[in-house]
Amino acid sequence: MSELTSTPATQDMAGLRAIVTGGASGIGAAIAATLADRGATVAVLDIDTATADARHIPFTCDVANANSVNDAVSGAARALGGIDIVINNAGIGAQGTVADNDDDEWLRVLNINVVGMARVSRAALPHLRESRAAAIVNTCSIAATAGLPQRALYSASKGAVYSLTLAMAADHVREGIRVNAVNPGTADTPWIGRLMDAADDPVAERAALNARQPHGRMVAAEEVAGAVAYLASPLSGSTNGVALAVDGGMQGLRLRPVGS
Incomplete structure (x- = not known):
């Protein structure tokens, strides 16, 4: 039996060192917690670390x-x-059609959501090259692969993240660095919560967002974290250049309307 298959899955990251950007809240905090639970030592990089887990x-x-x-x-x-x-x-969110955000907002969102990932990866590459279990996981979105209304700028940024993930995977596979992405559906995060609170009818907005996904609810941050842990784990050494959907089937399923 190989060393990898003999390692308990719950501690498959024992001895590994991880950095998580945006790791003090929301999906990032869930990811940091999951990696730590599985044995990794985690550094959280965030613009505001006040809410970061003490671990x-x-x-x-x-x-x-x-x-x-x-x-x-x-x-x-x-x-x-x-x-x-x-x-x-x-990353940050953005609402509206292609006409609803000015050039400054386009540049701001792309700078954070896309170039930000390039900056972090670039800075980390020398360290990853020294690792025997190097992995990068980018948080992408269902918005990269499905046309969602009122999300033109956000979708453009996440489409770029998807393409960036594939290009990085090709560039670094022979250095022993795997690069993958996770594509969440609409997740129950603080940003989505603020959008619902600002809606004319928050209850109806929540119901609509739940219904948009085939399993009838928003995605939990912990579910995204589990997918990220799979992609980052050394047990997934042959998984590379993948965008793993965590969307309740939103991308791939076409169900008949309820009652039909």
């Missing part, structure tokens, strides 16, 4: 700024003794 090592990081990213990644590598896993989770 993790916090570093203030603005992924929109190269100096901030370089300082945070270098600090995390020193504190952890290296980096094996990079979770590019930090």
